[in-house]
Amino acid sequence: MKLQFWGVRGYVPTPGAAYLGYGGNTCCVVIYGAHDELLVLDSGTGFCRFGDELMQREFGEGRGELTLLISHTYWDHLLGLPFPGLVHTPGNKLKIYGPDSTRGSLRMVYDGILSPVYSPVYGLAHMAATHSFEPISTHPLQVGGLKVRAMPLSQHKHSPIWAYRIEEHGRTVVYMTDVRYSDAQIWRKAVHFAEGATVLIHSAPYTRAEEVEDYGHSRVEDAIEVAQEAHVEQLLLYHHAPTRTDAQLDALVAHYRAELVAMGSLLRLEAAREGPIIEV
Numbered sequence: 001m002k003l004q005f006w007g008v009r010g011y012v013p014t015p016g017a018a019y020l021g022y023g024g025n026t027c028c029v030v031i032y033g034a035h036d037e038l039l040v041l042d043s044g045t046g047f048c049r050f051g052d053e054l055m056q057r058e059f060g061e062g063r064g065e066l067t068l069l070i071s072h073t074y075w076d077h078l079l080g081l082p083f084p085g086l087v088h089t090p091g092n093k094l095k096i097y098g099p100d101s102t103r104g105s106l107r108m109v110y111d112g113i114l115s116p117v118y119s120p121v122y123g124l125a126h127m128a129a130t131h132s133f134e135p136i137s138t139h140p141l142q143v144g145g146l147k148v149r150a151m152p153l154s155q156h157k158h159s160p161i162w163a164y165r166i167e168e169h170g171r172t173v174v175y176m177t178d179v180r181y182s183d184a185q186i187w188r189k190a191v192h193f194a195e196g197a198t199v200l201i202h203s204a205p206y207t208r209a210e211e212v213e214d215y216g217h218s219r220v221e222d223a224i225e226v227a228q229e230a231h232v233e234q235l236l237l238y239h240h241a242p243t244r245t246d247a248q249l250d251a252l253v254a255h256y257r258a259e260l261v262a263m264g265s266l267l268r269l270e271a272a273r274e275g276p277i278i279e280v
């Protein structure tokens with residue numbers, strides 16, 4: 001299994017020379033299975049560029065299939081879906097899993113951002129690719145050789161958040177974003193779900209010292225503690241704050257790596273970066 005980040009920012013896209021190293025698109029991660037399975041986690045603006053790349057493959061001829069797993073319905077996790085040519089090419093197939101909001105189903109939310117008020121697509125009905133919205137549950141699902149488990153993790157007021165665990169040949173990627181550890185039960189669920197993962201992708205836009213409140217987010221220290229308690233091999237910090245420059249991310253990783261070394265931890269720590277393909 002391989003993974004590749006196409007969007008690593010939270011909240012809003014972050015263009016600018018100071019952000020080019022890690023990238024400025026919002027949340028989108030791609031998992032490549034050993035038998036060419038294609039699994040996409042969240043359709044933030046990173047999905048636009050990934051979609052363009054897919055058009056050079058079978059998707060350009062309307063023969064592509066992918067599975068999209070959505071963590072929750074905030075814009076930074078959805079907004080890239082309507083733009084790439086692959087969703088407007090008849091014959092391509094998208095299977096979309098994700099939680100409903102308290103104000104309407106995931107299908108309704110996507111339909112809303114494609115409405116004439118926001119976009120010239122005029123709703124999902126005008127998206128030419130075949131697409132289906134599948135019910136999400138804690139029952140495992142199989143995407144080719146990839147085994148996927150999903151779990152409700154915590155809740156923004158109107159947008160429940162789900163985490164995903166993808167396994168192949170004994171290697172595991174866990175995707176956990178936008179979680180706030182507001183009580184011990186959520187913490188225990190997260191640690192249990194991430195147990196023994198090869199790679200944990202975890203949102204960490206701020207540090208505890210920054211004392212940013214009310215965004216509903218975990219901090220860098222939370223991500224590290226979950227990873228350690230769950231015996232994770234590698235932690236990839238994700239959903240970077242839009243204000244965090246490349247130099248600041250480099251410094252942040254160096255600081256926490258030094259802390260891990262000082263405490264004798266074997267956890268490998270990186271900040272997620274758009275582009276490189278990571279062998280899991």
Ligand SMILES: [Zn+2]
Nearest residue numbers: 010011076178
């Ligand atoms: Zn987010």
